[in-house]
Amino acid sequence: MGSLAGRRIVLGITGGVAAYKAVEVCRRLVDAGAYVAPVMTKGALRFVGRATFDALASEPVQTSLFDEEYPIPHTRLGQGADLVIVCPATARVLSDYRTGRSADLLTATLLATRAPVIVAPAMHTEMWEQAAVAENVAVLADRGVNIVGPVAGRLAGGDSGEGRLAEPVEIVAAAHEVLGVATGSDGGDLAGKRVVVTAGGTREPICPVRFLGNRSSGRQGHALAAEAAARGAVVDCVTTHPDSAPIGSGIRVTSVDTAAEMAEAVAGLSVEADVILMAAAVADFRPIEVANQKIKKEGGVPEIRLEPTVDILATLGRDRLPGQVLVGFAAETDDLRQNAKAKLQSKGVDLIVANDVSVPGVGFGHETNAVVLLDSVGGAVEVPLTDKREVARVVVDAVVNRLRTNRSLNGDDK
Ligand SMILES: Cc1cc2nc3c(=O)[nH]c(=O)nc-3n(C[C@H](O)[C@H](O)[C@H](O)COP(=O)(O)O)c2cc1C
16 A cells, blocks of 8 residues: 555646656656646646646546636535645746636636645746745745745756755645655665665775865765655665755764775675665775875975775675665776666666766756666666656665565565
8 A cells, every 4th residue: 555545746847847747757657656637837838738647647638717627626526635735836836826826727626625735936046036036935845735845956047046846846845745654665675674774975085185086976876866765665765965865754864074984884884784875985095195285386396105995896796685675886987788787786786886987967066967877787777867866766666576576585475
């Protein structure tokens, strides 16, 4: 049984670019067992096709007060709902909802319900910061409407700032919270599992000011941590970017800086882990000597001698517990598959997630990624350029499959 089994949710979709993300919200709600009735505004239909929601939701999309199969569609939807979610919520719908203007099927449904409501606004920063919009949101929040997001990040048209739709997984988590249901209490496919994720790039000090580092932002690791937690796991996220790590009841964040600190943290956590996702970019070398004071220009060009850092992945591969799933990550700039395959074999891991970071938009510092997943039994899955959260979903799917295989190999698949 899904965690949202038996819950009727009206999913209102309005006309913003983020409407495509409502597709994932819909899928996740249905996967969790909810009965989802989609309502699209005229604006929404300009951005995404109704056929997608017709196919994914529990009943066909409704768009109008007058032309639907049901004579009074808004009361049928509003009275029958356990929860209404508006995702994304445009400035227009926030305004009409605030003033009680029944302008279309969605706003009429919002007026015809006593169920709790979640709105997930999304718009450009200038719109979001308008006094009128801010006031509408404040009034709605004051009336008990649950406002989820927006967050800061990339927006349509190459802009960035506050106004980006909250991640679908956060919106679905909010639905669980509002309905008083624990995420993954359905035995989400990682329920009861302990997952360790490493994220970010390590920094190896040269002196108190400078370090050897890399361009990793931690985003892919953080997306993996959020995805695993959303699917019921208890997650330890060991990261060099704790400020941007996901927050949630199932996630514990450990802040580290160097490869040695990461190795120590992971060693402590790995003995209880069912899954280890080594997404961090760990330095291979570190300075042998670290100067006590800032190295000055006047002293001439310094000679920095390096030594290897501890190979965390190889150590984990060597000391692996029975049934534990170990996933390595490989950032390459050439011969992607060949290098990834070599790493898969030499480190003794179950899966390698490899990306070519020389391709624009891929990996380090970007919100998007394109990867190839290789497994130790010869399987390969390509994930073309997409959101890092989507990459995380595919990786976690592969991990879940691997957990099942490992369990049957160990003879405890009852
Ligand atoms: C390309 C494009 C993107 C838009 N994105 C947004 C948006 O993210 N948020 C928003 O509030 N309005 C956005 N708008 C404006 C709405 O589409 C417009 O206000 C529309 O009337 C909203 O319709 P609805 O609220 O009935 O769905 C956008 C318009 C265009 C043309």
